[in-house]
Amino acid sequence: xxxxxxxxxxxxxxxxxxxxxxxxxxxxxxxxxxxxxxxxxxxxxxxxxxxxxxxxxxxxxxxxxxxxxxxxxxxxxxxxxxxxxxxxxxxxxxxxxxxxxxxx
Numbered sequence: 001x002x003x004x005x006x007x008x009x010x011x012x013x014x015x016x017x018x019x020x021x022x023x024x025x026x027x028x029x030x031x032x033x034x035x036x037x038x039x040x041x042x043x044x045x046x047x048x049x050x051x052x053x054x055x056x057x058x059x060x061x062x063x064x065x066x067x068x069x070x071x072x073x074x075x076x077x078x079x080x081x082x083x084x085x086x087x088x089x090x091x092x093x094x095x096x097x098x099x100x101x102x103x104x
Contacts, residue, residue: 004099009069009077011096012041012085016078020089023082025050031086032057038093039064043071043083054084064093066100 002010015021022031031037032054040058042051042065058065071083078085087093 004102007099008066008096009073011092011099012074012077012087013079015087015089015092016080018089020087020092021078022086022088023078023080023084025054025084028054028084028086029057031088032061032063035061036088037063037086038090039066039087039096041065041069041074041085041087042067043069043074045071046083050084064097066096 012021022028022037028037028040032040037058040054040063042054044067046054055065057063071081074083074085075081087096
C-alpha cells in the first residue's frame with residue numbers, strides 16, 4: 001500500500017504533467033504575487049536566501065508551504081532536479097494538503 005508521503009509525490013508528478021506546477025524561485029515568487037499559486041514546496045536542501053525569500057513572500061500572501069521533502073524527492077516525482085515548486089491548481093492543492101495532514 002502506498003503511504004501518504006508517496007501519494008503527495010505522485011500528485012506532484014500529475015500536477016507537472018497537467019501543467020499545474022511551476023518551479024524556480026523567480027517563477028514561484030511571481031506566482032505568489034499574482035495569486036496563481038495555491039501551495040508551495042521548498043526542498044530541505046534549498047539555499048537559505050531562497051528559503052527566506054519564498055517563506056516571507058508566501059507568509060505575506062498567506063500561501064501554505066510544505067518543507068518536508070528533499071530535492072531528490074522532487075526529482076523522483078517530476079523528473080527534474082528542482083528545489084522550489086508551486087501548485088497552481090486548487091484541486092491538486094487540496095488533495096495534497098489532505099494527504100499531507102494525515103500522515104507525512
